[in-house]
Amino acid sequence: MPELPEAETVARQLRSGIVGGCLTQWRIGRADIVREGLATAGWYQGGKIIDVNRVGKSVVLTVAKGDERRHMAAELGMTGLLLFRLPSPRYEKHTHVTLTFSGCQESALHYWNPRRFGRMYLLDDAGLARFVKRRFGIDPLTASWTEFHRVVSGRRGRVKALLMHQQAIAGIGNIYANEILFRAGLHPHRIAARLREPAIRRLYDCMQDVFAQAIEAGGSSIRDFIAPDGRQGRFGRQHLVYNKTGQPCPNPGCHRVIRRLTGERSSFYCPACQPRSR
């Protein structure tokens, strides 16, 4: 469920809710949720949360203890949530990790994930550097035009596949890939390397606009995303094509309907506003 705007929303709430707090308890319900570093789990007890960041679609907590520092990276997969409290008893079933804090605004953090795609990784500085390097490419919020242009023009595959390829550009998933391509007027099957400069520019600008608006709205809650404070994201109201098969294209003067392609996940697009080639 979480793409960049949802992960960013989570990271921001954690920053104000738990940074400065002391990790007093740390319960791992399912050991297989921790993919790496399980042996270091005991170290975290008594540590202080000094920072929370988003990397791609993952959320990274940094914990300090004495002069040592370690990290907990949470991958949320399709259905993962980090919650300050469980909204209802039905969430108890798939809560795999619970952290308890003192000395900060929130007293707990629960990792809930019914499908269990997504894991937690316990890493030291070098481990985190390796984790980030092997998984994530440029970040949509901070990548310069030059970097973005280089990544797009060097790809021989489809532009939608490129947008969703985490090692190239980190943080875009199926919802935002569709919304960005519609706004940029690009068919998902256009070949990235064959796009001309104005098209790449539109892609860059639309990516930044969509993410700025989506973060502002707290992300998209299609079925069950809720932020740590329990609130839903409101960006779904601004979706123009995602999950809108058969509905009229929202562009003024366009009388076509949104179509859906299957294959590389579902692609929603307008056949007139996003021509296959030009």
Place this chain on the structure above:
DNA sequence: CGTTGAACCTGTTTGC
């Protein structure tokens, strides 16, 4: 290098 499809899981929605 790039694409495709399957696998990993559970829950909900859709269609007959």
Place this chain on the structure above:
DNA sequence: TGCAAACAGGTTCAAC
């Protein structure tokens, strides 16, 4: 109503 199939925001791996 009942049941099976399809589908869901992600990542990874094998095969081509």
